[in-house]
Amino acid sequence: FPKSMCASVNNQICHGIPDNQPIADGDIVKFDVSVFTKEGYFGDNCGTTLVGNVDDTAVKLFDATVEAINAGIAVCGPGRCLTEIGAAIEDVVHGHGFTSVDMYCGHGIGRNFHMLPMVQHYRNRTKLTLQPGMVFTIEPMVCEGSKQCHVLETDGWTVMTNDGKRAAQLEHTIAITETGHEVLTKGSPKFGF
Numbered sequence: 001f002p003k004s005m006c007a008s009v010n011n012q013i014c015h016g017i018p019d020n021q022p023i024a025d026g027d028i029v030k031f032d033v034s035v036f037t038k039e040g041y042f043g044d045n046c047g048t049t050l051v052g053n054v055d056d057t058a059v060k061l062f063d064a065t066v067e068a069i070n071a072g073i074a075v076c077g078p079g080r081c082l083t084e085i086g087a088a089i090e091d092v093v094h095g096h097g098f099t100s101v102d103m104y105c106g107h108g109i110g111r112n113f114h115m116l117p118m119v120q121h122y123r124n125r126t127k128l129t130l131q132p133g134m135v136f137t138i139e140p141m142v143c144e145g146s147k148q149c150h151v152l153e154t155d156g157w158t159v160m161t162n163d164g165k166r167a168a169q170l171e172h173t174i175a176i177t178e179t180g181h182e183v184l185t186k187g188s189p190k191f192g193f
Contacts, residue, residue, distance in 0.1 A: 121140040
């Protein structure tokens with residue numbers, strides 16, 4: 001990736017490359033930042049912010065994304081099935097009349113940035129029992145229109161909605177513990193954390 005973070009605006013779902021275009025009143029902006037610790041571990045998270053005066057649909061989209069990631073996190077724990085995460089997220093997203101992108105997913109994370117398991121944000125048949133010590137991201141990408149998307153040919157990174165409608169995304173890194181889970185990337189509620 002050519003920059004130190006992703007900044008995706010409005011109908012840019014994810015992997016947006018920051019440029020000189022100013023953020024404007026009413027925008028929905030996703031900031032995705034990853035770290036690599038001196039101990040040799042990766043971390044990954046994304047927050048969405050609503051800029052200035054946004055319309056009611058933008059607020060509803062943001063709130064649904066917060067509710068969706070929290071629903072996905074809530075089902076995490078030892079002995080639970082990975083499929084429960086996607087089902088919980090999809091129930092919330094569809095319940096608000098939105099769609100969940102299915103071309104991108106959360107991922108295992110640790111000494112490698114992307115590794116198994118792949119965490120889907122919609123109903124799926126991936127059978128995997130969650131066990132203490134597993135660390136992965138949950139990162140629903142919620143669209144106000146169609147979930148269909150494409151990568152911009154001009155930069156090879158930025159993922160756009162096909163219909164030009166907006167998207168919101170949140171991402172947390174989760175560790176499965178002996179008694180439940182721990183959110184390793186807890187942050188500010190202002191950004192959906």
